[in-house]
Amino acid sequence: MDETPGLRERKKAATRLALHEAALRLAIDQGVDGVTVEAIADAANVSRRTFSNYFSGKEEAIFHGDTMRLRRMLELIREQPTDEQPWTVLTRAALRLTEETDLGNVEWLIRRRQLRGHPSLASHQVAAYAVVERELAAELAGRLRGDDVGLRARVLAAVFLTTMRVAVQDSTEHPDRPLLDVVSAALAAAAPA
Numbered sequence: 001m002d003e004t005p006g007l008r009e010r011k012k013a014a015t016r017l018a019l020h021e022a023a024l025r026l027a028i029d030q031g032v033d034g035v036t037v038e039a040i041a042d043a044a045n046v047s048r049r050t051f052s053n054y055f056s057g058k059e060e061a062i063f064h065g066d067t068m069r070l071r072r073m074l075e076l077i078r079e080q081p082t083d084e085q086p087w088t089v090l091t092r093a094a095l096r097l098t099e100e101t102d103l104g105n106v107e108w109l110i111r112r113r114q115l116r117g118h119p120s121l122a123s124h125q126v127a128a129y130a131v132v133e134r135e136l137a138a139e140l141a142g143r144l145r146g147d148d149v150g151l152r153a154r155v156l157a158a159v160f161l162t163t164m165r166v167a168v169q170d171s172t173e174h175p176d177r178p179l180l181d182v183v184s185a186a187l188a189a190a191a192p193a
Contacts, residue, residue, distance in 0.1 A: 016054050016064065018044040023061035032062070032118045059124040066125065070132045073097045073164075077139055086143045090160045091187045098180050129165070133157045156192070163190040 022043035026035045035058050041051040055061040076093035133154075141153035167186035171179040 012054075015044070015046060015050065019046065019051060019054055019061050020064040023058055024065070027058075027062050032058070032121060059120050062121060063124050063128060067128050069097060069101055070128065072101065074132065074135055074139065077136070082143050084143075086140050086156055087160075087187075087191050089143065090156075091184075091191075094160075094164060094183055094187060095180065098183050129161055133161055136161065159190055160187075163187055 019040060023035065023040045026039055026043060030039075037051055037058055038048055040058060040061055041048045044051075051061070055064070060067075073093055076096055077089055080089045080092065134157075137150075137153040137157040140156050141149050144152055144156075146152075163186050164183065167183045168179070170186070171177065171182045174182075
């Protein structure tokens with residue numbers, strides 16, 4: 001009886017992943033503007049209604065992998081001791097995420113390069129980062145002491161996420177350097193004094 005929800009959740013995750021991969025593939029092949037929700041649903045062998053159960057639009061489907069990586073980063077941060085310095089926690093989580101998700105793999109960087117800068121994806125990315133930034137700031141607020149904890153947590157979260165975004169962009173534009181090295185260097189450069 002306990003296996004049924006597990007199986008159901010695995011099937012949902014598989015459908016979501018199939019839709020995401022179909023959306024990415026079509027966006028790269030046809031350009032973001034040439035992709036329709038119907039084409040994504042057809043490529044994933046599901047109905048338009050099923051697509052709508054998982055994603056609000058093609059941009060969300062395309063960006064799903066990045067959203068999952070951001071969620072995983074929050075998990076990695078929450079798993080760490082609360083008595084450690086916040087930037088140390090953030091750095092450790094970012095480096096582990098980079099290693100465990102293989103963000104530096106060539107295929108991911110090629111996809112990223114092909115899709116970067118598209119206006120509808122950029123606005124979706126900004127919105128997704130804003131949600132994660134609020135959650136990250138709330139987590140960091142519990143790790144900070146002193147005055148203006150809320151403000152300091154928001155600033156720290158924004159600096160961290162911006163540093164990660166810039167590191168990925170830099171690595172996308174200059175793929176000759178391993179992403180792990182770029183992330184490490186960027187986080188070191190942005191570390192609070």
